[in-house]
Amino acid sequence: MKRVSWILLTVALTGSPAAAATPxxxxxxxxxxxxxxxxxxxxxxxxxRQKMNESRQAEQPKxxxxxxxxxxxLAKAIRGICRGC
Structure with a gap:
């Protein structure tokens, strides 16, 4: 009886994610x-999924x-340098 229950439990655990994971x-x-x-x-x-990812990215601090x-x-200073001389 215990063996049957373990087999059923194993089948239930291994069968469910495979069905849910395949698109x-x-x-x-x-x-x-x-x-x-x-x-x-x-x-x-x-x-x-896209909306959830966008909200997750918005929550992350910069x-x-x-x-x-x-x-x-530095960028301001570099703009004043002659580039074609």
């Missing part, structure tokens, strides 16, 4: 309406750059 292949769906619905689901999922002021001053 839906819309191009192989024969019916046009079902194929278009599949494409719409994929587009909605892509937009949701790196502190102590040389930014010095870089701006």
């Amino acid at each position: 839906e292949q819309c191009r192989f769906i024969e019916a046009r309406a079902e194929r278009e619905a599949c494409y719409q689901r994929q587009e909605a999922a892509r937009l949701a 790196p502190y750059e102590p040389m930014a002021a010095d870089d701006a001053q």
